[in-house]
Amino acid sequence: MRIPVGTAVAAGSIVALAIVPPITEALREPFYLGLCLRLMILAIAAISLNLILGFGNMVSFGHAAYMGIGAYVVGIGAFHAVEDGIDWLANGFLHVPLAIAASSLAALVIGAISIRTRGVYFIMITLAFGQMLYFVGVGLEVYGADDGLSLYMRSDFGDVLDINDNTRFYYLVLALLLATLYGTKRLVASRFGLVIRGARSNERRLAAIGIPVYRYKLVAFTVAGAICGVAGVLLANRTDFVSPDMMHWTRSGDLIIMVVLGGMGTLFGPLYGAAVLVLVEEFLSGVTEHWQIVFGPLLVLVAVYARGGIAGALRALERRRG
Amino acid sequence: MGEPILRLRGLTKRFGGLTATDSVTLDVVEGEVHAVIGPNGAGKTTLVGQISGEIRPDRGRILFAGQSITRGPVHARALLGIARSFQITSVFLDFTVAANVALAVQAHAGHSFRFWRDAASDDALIEPAAEYLGLVGLSDRTDDVAATLSHGERRQLEIAMALATAPRLLLLDEPTAGMGGDESARMIDLLRSFKGRFTILLVEHDMDAVFALADRITVLDSGRILVSGPPDDIRADPAVRQAYLGDGDT
Amino acid sequence: MDWILLLEQCLNGLQLGILLFLLAAGLTLVFGIMDLVNLAHGSLYMMGAYFATTFAGWTDSFLLGALLALPAALLLGILVEVVALRTLYSRDHLDQVLATFGLILFFNELARIVWGPAGLDLPLPAFLETSVELLPGVPYPAYRIAIIVVGLVVAGGLYALVSHTRVGMLIRAGASNREMAGALGVDIQLLYTLVFGLGTVLAALAGLMAAPILTVQTGMGETILILAFVVIVIGGIGSIRGAFVAAVLIGLIDTVGRAFLADLLRLFLANQTAETAGPAMSSMLIYILMAAILAIRPQGLFPPRGR
Numbered sequence: 001m002r003i004p005v006g007t008a009v010a011a012g013s014i015v016a017l018a019i020v021p022p023i024t025e026a027l028r029e030p031f032y033l034g035l036c037l038r039l040m041i042l043a044i045a046a047i048s049l050n051l052i053l054g055f056g057n058m059v060s061f062g063h064a065a066y067m068g069i070g071a072y073v074v075g076i077g078a079f080h081a082v083e084d085g086i087d088w089l090a091n092g093f094l095h096v097p098l099a100i101a102a103s104s105l106a107a108l109v110i111g112a113i114s115i116r117t118r119g120v121y122f123i124m125i126t127l128a129f130g131q132m133l134y135f136v137g138v139g140l141e142v143y144g145a146d147d148g149l150s151l152y153m154r155s156d157f158g159d160v161l162d163i164n165d166n167t168r169f170y171y172l173v174l175a176l177l178l179a180t181l182y183g184t185k186r187l188v189a190s191r192f193g194l195v196i197r198g199a200r201s202n203e204r205r206l207a208a209i210g211i212p213v214y215r216y217k218l219v220a221f222t223v224a225g226a227i228c229g230v231a232g233v234l235l236a237n238r239t240d241f242v243s244p245d246m247m248h249w250t251r252s253g254d255l256i257i258m259v260v261l262g263g264m265g266t267l268f269g270p271l272y273g274a275a276v277l278v279l280v281e282e283f284l285s286g287v288t289e290h291w292q293i294v295f296g297p298l299l300v301l302v303a304v305y306a307r308g309g310i311a312g313a314l315r316a317l318e319r320r321r322g
Numbered sequence: 323m324g325e326p327i328l329r330l331r332g333l334t335k336r337f338g339g340l341t342a343t344d345s346v347t348l349d350v351v352e353g354e355v356h357a358v359i360g361p362n363g364a365g366k367t368t369l370v371g372q373i374s375g376e377i378r379p380d381r382g383r384i385l386f387a388g389q390s391i392t393r394g395p396v397h398a399r400a401l402l403g404i405a406r407s408f409q410i411t412s413v414f415l416d417f418t419v420a421a422n423v424a425l426a427v428q429a430h431a432g433h434s435f436r437f438w439r440d441a442a443s444d445d446a447l448i449e450p451a452a453e454y455l456g457l458v459g460l461s462d463r464t465d466d467v468a469a470t471l472s473h474g475e476r477r478q479l480e481i482a483m484a485l486a487t488a489p490r491l492l493l494l495d496e497p498t499a500g501m502g503g504d505e506s507a508r509m510i511d512l513l514r515s516f517k518g519r520f521t522i523l524l525v526e527h528d529m530d531a532v533f534a535l536a537d538r539i540t541v542l543d544s545g546r547i548l549v550s551g552p553p554d555d556i557r558a559d560p561a562v563r564q565a566y567l568g569d570g571d572t
Numbered sequence: 573m574d575w576i577l578l579l580e581q582c583l584n585g586l587q588l589g590i591l592l593f594l595l596a597a598g599l600t601l602v603f604g605i606m607d608l609v610n611l612a613h614g615s616l617y618m619m620g621a622y623f624a625t626t627f628a629g630w631t632d633s634f635l636l637g638a639l640l641a642l643p644a645a646l647l648l649g650i651l652v653e654v655v656a657l658r659t660l661y662s663r664d665h666l667d668q669v670l671a672t673f674g675l676i677l678f679f680n681e682l683a684r685i686v687w688g689p690a691g692l693d694l695p696l697p698a699f700l701e702t703s704v705e706l707l708p709g710v711p712y713p714a715y716r717i718a719i720i721v722v723g724l725v726v727a728g729g730l731y732a733l734v735s736h737t738r739v740g741m742l743i744r745a746g747a748s749n750r751e752m753a754g755a756l757g758v759d760i761q762l763l764y765t766l767v768f769g770l771g772t773v774l775a776a777l778a779g780l781m782a783a784p785i786l787t788v789q790t791g792m793g794e795t796i797l798i799l800a801f802v803v804i805v806i807g808g809i810g811s812i813r814g815a816f817v818a819a820v821l822i823g824l825i826d827t828v829g830r831a832f833l834a835d836l837l838r839l840f841l842a843n844q845t846a847e848t849a850g851p852a853m854s855s856m857l858i859y860i861l862m863a864a865i866l867a868i869r870p871q872g873l874f875p876p877r878g879r
Binding site: 059295300 | 603665674676678679682685859866
């Protein structure tokens with residue numbers, strides 16, 4: 001039996017991620033463990049964006065804001081736990097549901113207004129609201145304003161899991177990444193997913209067969225925000241630091257790049273995109289501090305010539321082979 | 323003849339200085355095929371848009387099955403049983419033929435907030451979809467992507483999608499537009515087989531199709547109803563011959 | 573309330589509004605005619621400021637620097653259009669977003685390489701560094717008044733261009749109406765390049781006028797770009813008139829809000845709370861306004877016809 005290229009690469013990537021900790025440990029290169037950890041967390045965020053951008057054609061340009069909200073839940077909790085001695089505020093079992101609640105609420109409100117508009121309006125409005133939340137972060141003087149907050153303790157999951165151990169934290173994130181991938185696969189193929197993909201394909205037709213498109217898009221938008229909020233919880237714990245910069249609109253741009261680079265509307269695309277972006281940044285910035293002077297024009301080329309992204313290229317490869 | 327299922331009362335829509343439909347009052351009776359004809363720019367598509375809910379009338383009322391739907395959104399009207407085909411075919415091009423119809427079935431099978439089960443293996447969607455595809459003669463294309471269908475086949479698919487929504491009124495905007503002679507004849511045969519089973523409001527350019535199908539014909543001209551009646555009366559009407567059919571052509 | 577402060581803040585708001593208008597006018601023209609979303613518009617604003625600073629340094633004259641920066645910006649705009657954007661007109665908005673985002677990274681890095689990471693200052697000439705007495709005992713910087721005057725003149729010129737010329741006719745004809753332009757016998761490619769060039773000049777003008785008030789640095793274009801987006805979303809994309817009204821509105825509300833919201837909050841809240849909430853709330857003000865306007869009019873205040 002011949003295995004399709006796409007499946008082989010997907011399986012290979014997961015296996016590669018799974019064996020990173022023993023390798024970095026053997027080589028005594030904890031830096032690369034952290035790098036792959038970041039890669040996976042950003043991949044989760046990008047997968048959540050892909051849900052609305054890739055499958056639903058909603059070009060949300062404020063998606064990093066939900067990541068910031070999730071991160072600030074951890075940051076603020078840890079801050080009060082350390083400063084005021086309120087221990088339960090550092091509880092991870094509190095952080096996660098709270099982050100989900102806060103980021104999905106924000107997504108619900110922002111989505112409710114933005115989804116009434118379309119095309120460029122939608123892009124600009126989500127961008128503006130994302131930036132609004134960024135400025136709220138900047139205005140939070142108690143929590144460090146511009147400079148952000150250092151985390152003096154990570155989310156506390158009690159005896160269940162100690163995420164202060166980076167290897168354990170790594171496998172937790174890997175498990176969550178796999179869960180997100182599997183959940184996305186199911187969601188996209190479900191009745192709900194059919195509606196969302198229908199909205200990308202032909203929204204007018206969808207309404208004409210009797211589907212109230214708005215509320216389905218809004219739910220998808222909210223779900224995506226919630227998942228991204230969880231990614232924010234992870235990112236705060238990974239960097240031990242929270243700042244408004246996580247919500248800056250260029251971070252949202254990075255997420256869009258990951259999705260498009262990897263392949264919009266594909267299951268593994270966002271993972272590939274996140275991997276490429278994180279690794280290219282790492283590699284280019286090692287070569288020159290002015291790496292963006294190369295990366296910027298590279299993006300222009302991708303936009304002009306490489307529509308399907310990496311997943312699309314794999315598919316084309318498969319076709320040529322077949 | 324039964325009761326009117328669709329009543330239009332004084333429907334008026336202006337775009338800037340142009341009156342696209344001007345006090346259109348019209349009844350579509352349950353079970354009939356009612357054709358609306360008229361030259362380009364007579365306001366036919368604007369009329370369809372107002373009935374389906376994409377265009378909001380400036381004045382007038384729309385009653386469907388005794389209920390006012392003048393201001394309701396598109397999807398709500400579709401759920402009440404107004405199914406439409408578009409002048410320019412409108413299907414989900416990147417879906418399979420089966421998925422296109424399945425989505426239409428799903429639209430009328432309660433809400434779609436079902437996040438986990440695979441829709442493509444959901445018999446409650448697949449089986450009815452296959453049935454409707456059989457009705458329009460697309461059974462052999464079920465698993466093909468809609469983008470690979472010919473123009474005529476896409477029209478057939480649109481009809482299958484309309485049927486899948488359990489329609490009480492089929493709103494067909496030029497179903498034979500852009501079709502070759504053969505395809506067109508097949509479409510007319512298909513629609514003829516619907517006669518008596520579905521109520522149809524047919525907006526059409528092709529006179530052969532209209533006279534082959536319609537029980538009643540309404541002639542629009544510059545947004546106004548010129549005349550309305552059975553095909554033979556329309557054919558004989560001097561004003562219609564003058565304004566539209568081109569005297570002596572038929 | 574301090575009425576003199578309020579008057580000053582209103583003028584500051586008007587001046588911010590004028591800068592926003594210059595930026596938003598270019599954005600909305602480019603979008604209205606070419607259907608192009610240009611995130612890099614803020615970079616052109618930034619380049620205008622850098623050009624003016626450099627040229628002013630060479631010539632030792634603010635005015636000469638400004639006058640030289642404008643044609644330089646025009647050339648830059650044409651270059652960007654021809655090299656990078658021309659292929660993107662017919663494309664998806666997402667492709668345009670991606671490519672112009674790439675341009676932002678490029679220009680920011682370029683500025684960092686050429687002009688260094690530290691911010692630059694563009695000193696004002698002596699004759700503009702005076703104040704004008706608005707009311708007896710109420711001085712106001714002459715330069716800020718100059719900005720307002722220049723902006724109003726440009727706004728008038730744009731209005732004349734849009735309502736009385738052939739190019740304007742195409743603009744009014746609405747969105748990317750290629751057939752009509754073709755029918756009028758216009759070289760579309762050239763028209764697009766010129767419109768993009770015009771947009772660049774307007775952005776650069778805003779940038780160089782802002783330069784003496786702010787620090788010239790990388791990233792300066794991005795904050796104001798988002799405000800310009802808010803402006804054209806509120807004004808209605810493609811509408812010059814909408815851009816003007818919304819720009820002045822946003823300029824006023826943002827400036828006055830920042831100055832007085834904390835005071836206002838103090839009326840309802842405890843001092844400490846007002847002090848904390850004030851800055852965060854006032855930065856949200858314009859976005860809340862945007863949300864409110866869009867909730868009522870999703871197409872903005874002056875939606876262009878036929879869209």
